[in-house]
Amino acid sequence: MKKYSTLIIALLLGVSLIIGGCTTTPKVMTTKDLVAEANEHVTNVPVSVAKELLDEGGYIFLDVRxxxxxxxxxxxxxxxxxxxxxxFKINNQVPDKNAQIVxxxxxxxxxxxxxxxxxxMGYKNxxxxxxxxxxxxxxxxPVE
Structure with a gap:
């Protein structure tokens, strides 16, 4: 019986070491990394274009400061x-997922x-x- 217990413990230890060795530690990201990653998924426009959008109308300008x-x-x-x-608040403030948001x-x-x-979150524009x-x-x- 002791022989089987030792064998089972050895097998469990070996399996846990193999599984543990197969996992990777996620890369720790800096603020710069996070912003760069975000920029890969969003459209960025210069301030002159943003001003044109304001003048054009129909856009929701969202200040996150x-x-x-x-x-x-x-x-x-x-x-x-x-x-x-x-x-927590965007769905109440801007429920339309097709709204044009700047x-x-x-x-x-x-x-x-x-x-x-x-x-x-599903906003498209x-x-x-x-x-x-x-x-x-x-x-x-212009500023308010």
Whole structure:
């Protein structure tokens, strides 16, 4: 009996070592990596194109900056949902998955991540402003 117990323990140990050796540790990603990955799945446009979209009308501008940043100035008519709350609030604010959404943050990173999240949630027409709010304000475009 002791012989079989030792054999079973040895087999179980061997199988667990083989299975453990076959798994890979996921790559730890930096913020830069995450934004680069998001950018592979979203359309980014320069601020000049975003201004044309605003002038054209029919687009929802989504500001994903903090409340403090939003209060300091934002694109006229923008919907505000902080990046950290996007997944929880977007369906109530923008229920139409075919809506034309233009996302922006302060410098582009949060906007890229938010735009990618929207795409993953089934939104079909999502664009991110390259560089975010900073080039918009610098260009002297309208602000509220």
């Amino acid at each position: 903090t409340a403090k940043e939003f209060k300091m100035g934002h694109i006229p008519g923008a919907v505000h949902i902080e990046r950290g709350l996007l997944e 996302v922006y943050c302060k410098a582009g990173g949060r906007g890229s991540l938010a735009a990618h999240t929207l795409v993953r 999502v664009t991110n402003i390259e560089g975010g709010w900073v080039p918009w304000e610098k260009a002297g475009y």
